[in-house]
Amino acid sequence: MAAHFDSAVILVADDDPFIRHMLTRYLQREGYQVVEAPHGEAALDLYFCHLPDLVLLDALMPVVDGFEVCRRLQTLTQGTLAPVLMITGLEDEKSVDQAFEIGVVDYVTKPINWAVLRQRVRRLILQHRLEIQLREANYQLQQLTLIDSLTQVANRRRFDEYLLQEWGRGGREQLPLSLVICDIDHFKAYNDHYGHQAGDRCLQEVAKILSQCISRPADIVTRYGGEEFAVILPNTSLEGATVISQRLVTAVQQRGLPHPTAPRAIVTISCGVASVLPRADYLPSDLVFTADQALYQAKAQGRNQYQAIYVMPPSPRQACDAGAMSAAPILGSLWPEA
Structure with a gap:
């Protein structure tokens, strides 16, 4: 040679x-x-x-x-x-x-x-x-091996690794950790109307929009599965995460991707936001579960919005129960219901 x-x-x-x-x-x-x-x-x-x-x-x-x-x-x-x-x-x-x-x-x-x-x-x-x-x-x-081949954002494997990594760091350094789970609204109807190839292009476009909304090197956008994306926000409070969530929802809406079968005739997303100060008596899955519950609320409230929940530390009475938590919802909507 x-x-x-x-x-x-x-x-x-x-x-x-x-x-x-x-x-x-x-x-x-x-x-x-x-x-x-x-x-x-x-x-x-x-x-x-x-x-x-x-x-x-x-x-x-x-x-x-x-x-x-x-x-x-x-x-x-x-x-x-x-x-x-x-x-x-x-x-x-x-x-x-x-x-x-x-x-x-x-x-x-x-x-x-x-x-x-x-x-x-x-x-x-x-x-x-x-x-x-x-x-x-x-x-x-x-x-x-850590990149989703379709959308070119981090894949589910990277999501699991990075969430665990930042959970450990947040626990050691007493820093908040926030998670945003985003779901494309009425995506099955989009696929049924345009076909799966167009659906793939829609996923790629949404992934690009979400990535453009993230500026800090430590924040990552991942494809969580199907039409769901997850954004991991280390050292970010619930207030900071809601600001980013609002930015994500607004950016997708303003892109104006056509979706004739959707209520607003454009592609929109719903976001569930959760934040926690990692502790030994919590698991990363608790944060994912809470963000998923917040996403369910966002969809129930009419979609094209975010809902946010902070995972509260257990009270002294609850402390004897491993993993005990209470959730105090903080709601925010881009399209307030009348």
């Missing part, structure tokens, strides 16, 4: 200026970009400034030696460290074992055999770049 290394960056850390200069000149002739560090502390700083493809590290340096530099880099990079090729005059078994234990992937001895160095540098850089490509491919594949 051909590799192009003209843009590869190598960090050379050696306290001997002559050896460092020789290494730099040789590597530059091979087409690499070289960053020089005269000691261990400089190597640590320069690594994060340049994020090299390879580190050539002298084992014996004053104050912070090569072993300690590698050990610190392993900790700071959390498993993403570029390959470290150690340059050493030590060939005893203990030193070699120590080097590999702390994450050194290979070593060359002094005096340097330049042909050996050349091949090891090329091999390690190629290996490093292939590992980066593999990580990126795995990340993209993982993302695909």
Whole structure:
């Protein structure tokens, strides 16, 4: 496999200026970009400034030696460290074992055999770049498993994972967590009138509208199932969630997607909103159930609106009952009934 290394960056850390200069000149002739560090502390700083493809590290340096530099880099990079090729005059078994234990992937001895160095540098850089490509491919594949193929928003699996994640964070940090469940009004009638392909396009358009209404990186829109979408709002009170719900309802209504069999002749949504301060005696399913109950209320009140419920902490009398809660509804309607 051909590799192009003209843009590869190598960090050379050696306290001997002559050896460092020789290494730099040789590597530059091979087409690499070289960053020089005269000691261990400089190597640590320069690594994060340049994020090299390879580190050539002298084992014996004053104050912070090569072993300690590698050990610190392993900790700071959390498993993403570029390959470290150690340059050493030590060939005893203990030193070699120590080097590999702390994450050194290979070593060359002094005096340097330049042909050996050349091949090891090329091999390690190629290996490093292939590992980066593999990580990126795995990340993209993982993302695909969390995206709904039709609407391109997060899928039900991602909903379950993210709700559990934010439930735990909210409980640890005492932050409110809100959930909005959105349902397209009269969607079966839409499918019956236009057909399922048009229904799919309607789902895609609604998903796009909902996503455009969400601005914070932590907030996500998911396809909950069928014609239902769910919006997870970490660190959001009920008041904040109702503002977003109103925005969602209004945005879909203003888009004006035709729906001749619906009462208002356009596509609308109903939203159920629930908010809670996560606690050990609640479950994430309690929040979902409450949002679903609020959605039922919104539909019962005439659709094209939201209804909101806050999950109240149990009273001292209720505290002995696991999962005890009371619901105080806060109602909001885009289309108030006469």
